[in-house]
Amino acid sequence: MSGTHSSPSRIRMSGRSFLALTLTPEAPLTDWLAALDHQIQRAAGFFAGKPVILDLSLMQASTPDLPYLLPALQERGIRVLGIEGGDKTWPAVANWEWPESPMGGRASGPVTIPENDMTPTLPPTLVVEESVRSGQHIIWPDGDVVILGAVSSGAEVTAGGSVHIYGALRGRAIAGIGGNADARIFTRSLAAELVAIDGFYATAEEMDAKCTDKPTQVLLTGETLAFKPLP
Incomplete structure (x- = not known):
């Protein structure tokens, strides 16, 4: 008596990067x-x-x-x-439910809680008028972040909206936290360790080599990050 064997179903997985x-x-x-x-x-x-x-x-x-x-x-x-x-x-x-901390995380520097501003009708934009140094972490959960300098290796910029970097991006840029899939990342020179939009990320090895060290925008298309050259 013979039987048939079906192939196992494919398990779909994708990586996500979260800030704790x-x-x-x-x-x-x-x-x-x-x-x-x-x-x-x-x-x-x-x-x-x-x-x-x-x-x-x-x-x-x-x-x-x-x-x-x-x-x-x-x-x-x-x-x-x-x-x-x-x-x-x-x-x-003794009565606490004691969850174990995730392994592999590293400190990213102090985080400043922004003050509420009830008067603007549009999400506020944070403008940083200098470069973000290694070990620094800029987080702005409500709107765009504009960096007038560069983002050094080991530094991180996180925004609820888009991230605009007038200099080189050598560290990490995370845009669209909180579910903003329309957010983008702009930089005058892409040399990033990691970029992410709405939880979908790409490491340096996964980025489009044609955009390396060039003006670039990063956007989310479906569940994939796309890299497009800027003029």
Whole structure:
């Protein structure tokens, strides 16, 4: 008796690059949470949908109010992806669900929370009038970012809209965070470590060689990044 064997279904996979923010609480926690509330009021929705790493390196097992820290963050809509720097055997955190931090991440420098501005009708544009140095990270979740200088290797620029770089792009540029597939990346010289739009990314090895070190725009077509020369 013979039978037929069908080929296994193809599993479709694609890579995505996400930014995780790190929060490092300080004692006294009641004051720190009050300061966090003030920041959230200045930029409502800043933490919405963003994964957060909770860094407990400044905490002790006996820090007052520590048992209430994780629930307090969850009440504020902050999604904790991982916890590091503490000890899950501390009695104060015995009731926490302790997710393990993702491996392989690296620090990208301090992040400044932008202030809300209710008067403009269009998303605000952040203009950086100098080059972004290695280790620096510019994040602007509400609109475009314009860099009048270059973006050095090891630096990163992240925008909710498009990224415009008047100099060379040697680091990382991430546009369209939060689901803006129409965002683009523009640079006078493409030599990037990574570019990404709406979660779809390309590393240096995957970029169009014809655009290397030349004025280029990057846009998303379907689920693929396209590289087009600029005049």
